[in-house]
Amino acid sequence: RHLSTSQSTAKVERLTVFGAGLMGAGIAQIGAQSGLKVILSDVTDKALENGLNIISKSLTRVAKKKSPDDIEGFTSKILQNIETTTDAGKAVQEADLVVEAIIESIKVKRDLFGFLDTKAKADCIFATNTSSLSVKEIAESCGKERREKFAGLHFFNPVPAMKLVEIIKTPETSNSTYESLREVTLRMGKSPVTCNDTPGFIVNRLLVPYLLESIRMVERGDATPEDIDTAMELGAGYPMGPFKLLDFVGLDTTSYIAQGWREKAAAGAISKELVEPIGLLEKLVKEGKMGRKSGQGFYNVSELPMLK
Numbered sequence: 001r002h003l004s005t006s007q008s009t010a011k012v013e014r015l016t017v018f019g020a021g022l023m024g025a026g027i028a029q030i031g032a033q034s035g036l037k038v039i040l041s042d043v044t045d046k047a048l049e050n051g052l053n054i055i056s057k058s059l060t061r062v063a064k065k066k067s068p069d070d071i072e073g074f075t076s077k078i079l080q081n082i083e084t085t086t087d088a089g090k091a092v093q094e095a096d097l098v099v100e101a102i103i104e105s106i107k108v109k110r111d112l113f114g115f116l117d118t119k120a121k122a123d124c125i126f127a128t129n130t131s132s133l134s135v136k137e138i139a140e141s142c143g144k145e146r147r148e149k150f151a152g153l154h155f156f157n158p159v160p161a162m163k164l165v166e167i168i169k170t171p172e173t174s175n176s177t178y179e180s181l182r183e184v185t186l187r188m189g190k191s192p193v194t195c196n197d198t199p200g201f202i203v204n205r206l207l208v209p210y211l212l213e214s215i216r217m218v219e220r221g222d223a224t225p226e227d228i229d230t231a232m233e234l235g236a237g238y239p240m241g242p243f244k245l246l247d248f249v250g251l252d253t254t255s256y257i258a259q260g261w262r263e264k265a266a267a268g269a270i271s272k273e274l275v276e277p278i279g280l281l282e283k284l285v286k287e288g289k290m291g292r293k294s295g296q297g298f299y300n301v302s303e304l305p306m307l308k
């Protein structure tokens, strides 16, 4: 089985990443670290510059461990594998794999993929890093041929450090597409798992209700965020308690995921009471307290070095 799939499976050498935010930059970085030729694309030069900054900082961190005597040489060698462009059509011309990590909007994602479908090679694989939308609904922006080459490829934050990737198959995703994605994620040093196209896939389906429940505990006055974090870190062995993780992931992102799932709960895909709106969460988001990205969430983020 392995022989036949590897024969029919094209090896990914050229990766194009759309979206130079935290996730996109991380995906471009690990692609470049694993020897792929990477193009990072976004709509503005400013966004691309920001993405390259994220990558340089993270590479310096990696280099301090892997190549402490030549940090500069290590980072510049990997950065050589990354080009940037704001021209989406050009970015995708020679790609074997496209990974999209742009804003979580079904319309914007569908518009992008619909356009890329007309520009990319016929055998180019399309993947979305969506964490909250249906992969099938995004794939439907492409023609039938491409939909066989379309899947979810869900990375975790911080991408360079987190070993997991969820590969999401739609009913149309072909086996050879799946095998190519598995192979390239292994080359990136990640451990792939597979899940159907269901709300939250595996990790977020379990993690988000847990995060929401921890906010409900604080809202009821059962315990403080600090004590809940200490409890889960020391009592359950989690690297970060739920409130540090909420600040890390973003309170707005968490609220947005829950909101999307409320619609899915109506269709029976997830239990309704797990995703009921939470006053405290909505209040903090309205006040601009979104966690790491805004400097303040449940914590004053500058006081938490691990969130930097």
Ligand code: 3HC
Binding pocket: 058, 059, 061, 062, 065, 131, 155, 156, 157, 158, 160, 161, 162, 204, 207, 239, 240, 245, 249, 253, 306
């Ligand atoms: N770039 C490169 N390497 C990084 C890094 C970065 N941005 N951040 C951390 N690392 C590396 C460190 O260099 C270190 O490497 P080593 O093991 O080779 O020494 C390793 O990761 C651990 O980092 P630290 O020792 O500095 O700090 P911690 O041990 O506290 O780990 C953490 C930091 C990896 C962020 C850890 O706290 C953790 O695992 N937290 C939970 C993160 C999590 O749950 N993420 C998933 C969020 S959900 C999500 O992303 C889904 C989305 O769709 C909502």
